[in-house]
Amino acid sequence: MLIREAEAGDWPRIWPVWHRIVSAGDTYSWDPGTPEEAARALWMGSPGRVYVAEGADGTLLGSACLTPNYGGPAAHVANAGFMVDPDRAGHGVGRALAEHVLAEAKAQGFSAMVFNAVVETNPAVRLWTSLGFSILGTVPDAFDHPRDGRVGLHIMHKAL
Numbered sequence: 001m002l003i004r005e006a007e008a009g010d011w012p013r014i015w016p017v018w019h020r021i022v023s024a025g026d027t028y029s030w031d032p033g034t035p036e037e038a039a040r041a042l043w044m045g046s047p048g049r050v051y052v053a054e055g056a057d058g059t060l061l062g063s064a065c066l067t068p069n070y071g072g073p074a075a076h077v078a079n080a081g082f083m084v085d086p087d088r089a090g091h092g093v094g095r096a097l098a099e100h101v102l103a104e105a106k107a108q109g110f111s112a113m114v115f116n117a118v119v120e121t122n123p124a125v126r127l128w129t130s131l132g133f134s135i136l137g138t139v140p141d142a143f144d145h146p147r148d149g150r151v152g153l154h155i156m157h158k159a160l
């Protein structure tokens with residue numbers, strides 16, 4: 001697996017994965033009907049950097065974005081998003097992407113990383129806690145999950 005910074009030309013391969021994950025409506029607090037151009041702005045827009053994980057044959061396995069979570073005097077706190085092709089999930093791509101992005105964030109001078117809205121029933125919570133994130137708090141009943149009903153959103157934090 002190769003993890004590298006994305007180029008604009010990677011978007012057409014990121015978009016089908018992005019669309020499949022967001023339209024499922026069970027992990028991200030974005031409109032499941034987000035059209036492609038708006039999705040591109042959300043994922044590839046500045047400020048921030050985007051990464052892709054590719055298989056040995058160049059297949060796109062997943063993508064991550066890294067951006068300041070706040071502005072001005074708080075811009076040293078990072079935010080990141082992760083998406084792995086659902087057909088490739090469960091094979092270590094997400095963990096490898098997260099370890100890469102955490103190292104990148106530290107190298108870029110970020111002092112911490114915050115996730116603003118992790119759906120409390122998302123199995124990813126286990127991944128984030130195993131990487132050293134803690135749950136600062138949970139906004140109760142914030143997310144209408146298609147199967148779990150109304151569930152909380154965790155705010156998660158890790159010092160870098």
Ligand SMILES: CC(C)(COP(=O)(O)OP(=O)(O)OC[C@H]1O[C@@H](n2cnc3c(N)ncnc32)[C@H](O)[C@@H]1OP(=O)(O)O)[C@@H](O)C(=O)NCCC(=O)NCCS
Pocket residue numbers: 021027082083084085088089090091092093094095096115117118119122123124126127
């Ligand atoms: C979350 C996500 C990025 C994880 O990527 P992945 O490649 O499937 O994860 P990995 O194979 O690296 O698994 C990492 C750990 O996560 C946990 N995990 C991930 N998905 C899981 C699932 N569906 N069920 C149970 N555990 C899961 C496992 O505990 C695993 O632990 P291990 O490394 O000790 O085996 C990916 O499933 C995804 O894109 N999900 C949809 C979007 C999303 O939820 N993004 C995160 C928003 S907070």
